[in-house]
Amino acid sequence: MNFISKVRTIVWKDFTHELRSKEMLISMCVFSFLVIIIFNFAFPPGMGDVDRIIPGILWVAFIFSGLLGMGRSFGVEKDKGSLQGLLLCPVGRGTIYVGKMVGNFIFMSMMEAFTLAIFSLLFNVNPFPVLIPLVLVIVLGTLGFTVVGTIFSAMSANTRARDVMLSMLVFPIAVPLIIASIKATGKILDGKSLSEIYSWLKILVAFDLTFLLVSYLAFQFVVEE
């Protein structure tokens, strides 16, 4: 299908581009590492209440680092003017959106895998027994985050105070996503089964699908002059 091949091409381009310099990936991973370490100092593992905030810590690291990455993804395109090259191609704007979004998703996931490893080590959490449901929740959460993050970073790249603007746009919208992800992750790490987080999963899926559709349709307005 033409759509899929175009999306694949865009993802291939972003992936190849990033792998050469690794700038974005490295800064994302370093940043999330720092966040985890800081939380480690603030809430040393072993303290009674720490278990309750552990999922929050993980997601704070994911989110702040993810924002950093997404902000750069369109920022770079805009500065070099390469976004226009992409827009000149005979592809629908929605297709471009999906291509960028998938790329962002992949990068964010790579950062999250690294972060999860560090997190497990420093907070003495063993993710392996619950790996599959955990990955499911993380995937759904990350997907929603990149869905709105991509379109908002396309917008904020064109404004003053880019990164601040991106945060202001993403956070209020991502609230249901963040709540659902953190709560669901907490339950999973506690050993609960998927059926117990059913309502959270519903919220995640609803968020993902709704905003994927809306962003897909709205992206053309954001990039045309």
Place this chain on the structure above:
Amino acid sequence: MRRWVSIAFEFSTLATMLGALYAIFLYAPIEKTMGIIQKIFYFHVSSAFLSFFAFFIVFVASILYLYRRDRKWDILAQSSAEIGVIFCTLVLITGPIWAKPIWNVWWTWDPRLTTTLILWFIYVSYLMLRKMAGEGQRETFAAVFGIIGFINVPITFLAIRIWRTIHPVVVRSSGISITSAMLNTLIITIVAFTLLFFHLLMARIRLERMREDCGEMRALWEERDNR
């Protein structure tokens, strides 16, 4: 709008507001458990209703703007958002004022109040976006965000409600017993606030139109100068 219509409108707004104040303080009974502080409820709920209504207008105007590209929809969206934020702020101020004497906390994580807080952030971000974006893109970006923001509200409300049923609230969300007199008062207040809302909206739109006209005249003047 024609002169006499606008004057009539101003007067009816004033009249209903006065009527509402009378109803709130002299007509409606004092609630048994909460006392006189409960009367803030009328302002609180009316403001919430109007802010929601305002943001709904932003939503519709944003869609129409993207469709038609007519600046008047953008002006409507901007004006409605600004006034919506004002009413929203009122909700967030009256909430704690009500909560503190009754339940001894400044903030209750009531799902509706919390959703209002998020709504406030969304539309403040909307206004910031308008400020920070460049000339040609401001309207388009704002319209897209206005649409996404509004669609987000039901999802946010659901998420917060599920969260809250797991962590019971400090307070039960509706702890007041309502009499019919109170209901009437509430309706009168909402009507008064609605008229006030439209009054402010018209004023804001008029202001924006005047600003546009000035800008256009200045540009024409410059154009003439250049020739």
Place this chain on the structure above:
Amino acid sequence: MNDRVGTVEGDYVIEVRALTKRFGYKKALNQVNLTVKKGEFLALFGPNGAGKTTLIRILSSLMRPTSGEVLVAGYDAKSEGEDLRRIIGVISHNTFLYDNLTAFENLKFYGRMYDVKGLKERIEEVLELVGLKERMHERVQTFSRGMQQRLSIARAILHEPGILLLDEPFVGLDQNGLETLKGVLEGFREAGKTTVMTSHDLERGLEMCSRVTILHSGVIVYSEDISRTVRDDFQHTYSDYTEAGGLLHRRSWV
């Protein structure tokens, strides 16, 4: 002041009617009418801020007109952008290249996006044409400005467009690049394809074009066949048309 083409024959590949583009209160383009016939080479001159880049952006469907009609090869720029973009090639001082990718990868990306058949061979073909074949697998980052511009030309013609839109293409070109560009443009003309080029370089523009237009403050103030334009004196003609309204008038205030 409209288009004054004498002969009305052949297909119009570009038709612009009452095109207006406003940014806030400023009209970058004001009721512009323009037609370009198949095979023509239109040179568009004008001072900075005249609206040349805006016009190219609108023709390439990157920018949306405020009002008016824009048809390129029969496609409406507003609603049929995708089809339109398939048959045009755009060259500007912005190279649209990705620094971290090699020349080959850049062309592979664009080739795939344009659904170019026999991509590998075509890439080698165009790289040969612009004289960059030996640097095929080197990163664009390492290229000089002139080389990047040459690669950009290769990118623009990779999918064999029928219409070429150029926005100040001579800026930053080295001697090699200049020769390459001229070669490409001549090849285009011989193949009967259409070109629209904006430039500050009056001499170069006049060399190649078949029709001359001048854009000033968003309005077309001059439009003539090259045969009816006195080349040597064009500098004067240009000054007359672009300064008459603005500069002279302002000077009188000094």
